[in-house]
């Protein structure tokens with residue numbers, strides 16, 4: 001009986017974690033007036049007791065409706081609380097406190113257009129009309145984003161079926177599917193993505209399903225950029241013996257603040273990467289390669305094709321998603337740049353963590369204890385030590401096994417151990433590694449010493 005209970009609760013747990021919210025509906029964009037008109041239905045919403053529905057503060061809600069087409073009363077219109085760029089909404093209901101599995105919403109927003117004019121600042125959270133394009137990343141909450149308060153988790157990657165009508169423009173892109181020309185376009189994705197919207201009047205180039213949007217890059221240079229992307233993708237897929245399935249979208253966009261000449265800022269909403277001020281024609285050098293820095297950057301980002309939202313659950317979620325992605329970028333650097341550059345990278349990472357304090361992985365209680373330095377420096381260095389100890393092949397086999405486990409379970413250190421055994425690593429040797437590099441009081445120093453010794 002106990003076993004049955006455990007099995008049932010595991011099933012329920014994995015359902016909650018891996019349920020994908022679906023968004024369906026219509027978007028109308030008026031590029032000349034800076035208007036967004038949206039009508040959406042959200043379904044397959046997991047049961048969350050302590051929830052908020054987040055919507056950009058510039059959006060005015062017409063109404064929420066339930067599956068019976070009845071109005072739903074809600075809190076947040078008067079004296080609503082802000083969260084980032086959004087206002088928090090919750091439903092007023094006597095019968096239930098959890099968020100319903102499905103609801104509909106209609107809303108409208110008007111935004112300023114910065115055409116030859118500037119805002120003092122620009123960042124990923126702004127719905128930016130610049131007279132040519134509209135940029136609305138998931139961070140803006142231009143579509144309803146669900147916040148799970150007790151887990152402090154934003155649910156913003158949805159599968160979608162969305163029709164976009166555009167006035168004053170001719171091209172629309174929604175993250176995860178190919179950009180489309182025309183005044184009315186229909187976008188469908190069965191894989192969940194954060195919904196970055198990029199629309200307006202622009203051109204794009206395509207190669208093997210990968211795209212560069214809104215840039216006057218010439219065909220020859222575009223091909224070279226795509227060649228580099230292809231090399232990184234095929235390397236990653238050879239490490240993990242799994243096909244690279246995501247198409248990559250590089251977007252050139254114009255910031256709405258005044259920027260120093262030559263300066264550039266970018267953001268990514270995987271698998272899209274947006275840059276401003278970057279000359280795509282100069283992305284590759286005379287030898288036809290992107291810079292070593294970009295090999296590392298793209299290596300990390302593209303590794304999220306494998307270790308992304310699929311492993312983002314549990315206390316160690318940042319380690320599984322970010323540290324493994326970054327560890328894989330070391331191998332991209334080693335294989336596609338040179339050992340010398342990898343040494344520079346590793347030394348820089350060591351420098352960055354030498355004065356920081358970390359909790360060992362086995363004692364992590366809260367997922368945010370794995371902070372930026374932990375995710376992007378300590379974690380990948382720990383995995384590098386694992387590779388130094390057991391070799392690249394076995395390490396790759398461990399990663400492949402973790403991906404298998406992640407299909408139905410939340411990853412833990414137990415899975416790491418099981419994966420090591422499955423990959424032919426001796427139990428005692430694994431425990432020796434675990435005691436020294438994970439559980440030891442001086443684990444950070446042990447990692448630093450090991451990396452230094454190897455380089």
Ligand SMILES: [Zn+2]
Pocket residue numbers: 300301304321322325
């Ligand atoms: Zn990352």
